[in-house]
Amino acid sequence: MKLFDTPSNPSKNLLPEDGMVYYWGKIMAEEKADHYLKALWETIAWKNDEAVIFGKHMVTKRKVAWYGEREFEYTYSNITKKALPWTRELLDLKTLTEKTTNESFNSCLLNLYHSGEEGMAWHSDGEKDLKKHGAIASLSFGAERKFAFKHKQSKETISLYLENGSLLLMKGSTQDHWLHRLPPTKKVHLPRINLTFRFIV
Template identity: 80%
Template sequence: MNLFDKPAYPSKNLLPQDGQAYYHGKVIPGVKADDYFKSLWDTIAWKNDEAVIFGKKIVTKRKVAWYGDQEFEYTYSHITKRALPWTKELLEIKRITERSTRETYNSCLLNLYHSGEEGMAWHSDGEKDLKKHGAIASISLGAERKFAFKHKESKETVSLYLEHGSLLLMKGTTQDHWLHRLPPTKKVPAPRINLTFRYINQ
């Protein structure tokens, strides 16, 4: 199912079964989104992401950062991160996200993609540190990128473009039944920052 050209309907579930995903469209106006992008680019403590695959440590070109209410530990791909304290801009974006989604978050994993050639493979966010079936809200800043879901059993796919300043919400059993990815592309030369607000078990 291709949703590329369809407008945002925050109350319409994008997934046909076994989960909930809602595209809110642009929740941060263009100029403000530009300001946030520049500020996050300059001030976030970016580090190249790491993963352990088949016992081998891999360092990605993509950069990440982890922030939260307290020094939460978050483990994925066999690597543990410790949360840094919120910045002023992150708290502002968090408030916008919570108001738009009517959900509460206590942490945020940020991703910096330098160009379209950097992406994310199929995966689901089902780590034990996360609140089970909790909401994950994704804010996109910078280059517009394709985002895709794939059902784990039926292999059905749902795709859409995430705009600058937009919000995508995943909740319910989505992580149990669906994979998602950011496919790489050579057609997008510009960078993108993605903020994924989550709730970590305390």
């Protein structure tokens, strides 16, 4: 059974230990979520993601963008990005996310997956630029995709499906003890846009 087939309970921690993850499910109507998917697709300055792994420069099919309240520099996978100024849609979504989660954010890393064949490998968001144990809120638009967590020591896994217009929050020591990923799948042919609101120190 898919986790979201039962009513979402944002007060229930989805992790059994060593961190906190909360899922609100859909926080807006389908029509509104579709509107944001189209607007973000058309207005965001998308670029193919880049990484330097073992000295080799890699370019992904997945596209990314980095926005914030100032020209924050954010480094991951040995590549540094400089934040662009907020768009109207991003500001609206930041406000909604802050009101829903009671957290504050000053930046957003966006991902565009053209189909299910594009995903993200196991990783933690533990970059030094991020507030230690700060909250990371993930808003999803478009195709419903599986999202998984794996404990770094026990290897226990937890997975759920992220819906169009849904909100997930990771906080506390989650990044210290858990990896997360978006596994690729050939069953999904539609695009997904994911917004991860963060706090840069």
